[in-house]
Amino acid sequence: MKVLVAEDDPDIQVILKMVLTRLGKCDVAITYQGDQVVPMAKSNRPGLILLDVMLPEMSGFDICKALKADPETASIPIIFLTARSMPSEIQEAMKLGALGYLAKPFDPMALVGQINQILSPLGVSIGA
């Protein structure tokens, strides 16, 4: 599966790329800039977007809103993967149409399982 990761921390980018490639068997594209997510989602057509909240240029919440408002990208499942883990922030993300919310720090060895659990209602998974 193609996964688009929007993450601005270079160390976490490395970890996510390694985990998603090796354990998730995913084709991973990464951007650190918020305003690049929507154009990349349109051109790459990922099967999943992992989205941080605090990104340069455009917040994860605004990106989620834009993706859900665009018929071309509305059906792409979005999972927030973020250190912004206050209950109000989780609530806002879910209201915007995200499929799930994972808080940082995460256990890299459990990440694929957690993503699959969130994806399960859609009948898709990674790592197979």
Next chain:
Amino acid sequence: MENTQLSFEQILNATVRMLRTTWKTRVCLFLQMDDQGQLQVRASDGLPLKKVSALAVNPQEDPYAACFSKNRIVEVDAAAPMGSLTKLLKPLLKKGQKFVLVPVSGETRVLGILFMGPYPRKARILPREAELRSAGALCAVLSAHWRLYQWMSNFMPQLNHDLRTPLTAVQGSIGMVLGGMFGQVGGDVKEMLEMAQKGCERTVRAIEVYINTQTPK
């Protein structure tokens, strides 16, 4: 159980309502200095807060300057221009009335203005200066708390984020090594990495307890 906890907005509005009743006037506004150096209406009784909360006035312009810059209680002829408040106040006014501006003073500077009126021009308000200043002091305390509350509301989620982000890299790297992604580790190395991982987990729990539970709701 019913949630009886009041927000700062509700407390400030209840305070200006109490002041308006005590001082027998139609309008009582609390104008607080904002980050842009403008006086913004933060609490209102007698005028709809929704309408006035968007309004700001310049503390360096008359009639506010005399009160704000000199920390003085000022009486203002109601016919005088009041900046962006003029239009809203006009329908309430009769000829020969005045407003009273009371400085809301902190320890070292004026934080805002209490705006009360209209009163008949002959009403003797100034002789009650001590009472008016006490009313201003009450608003100053609430204003300071509100600023602290706002600061905490922004600071705590930011701190939460800034602590969790580097922890993700630390815990993630250790987790991958211990998980065998780069080959098996054993013996002392494994023991040391497990100790580091436990330390990360304890830090995360501490963040949960101290930050998530202390952030203003």
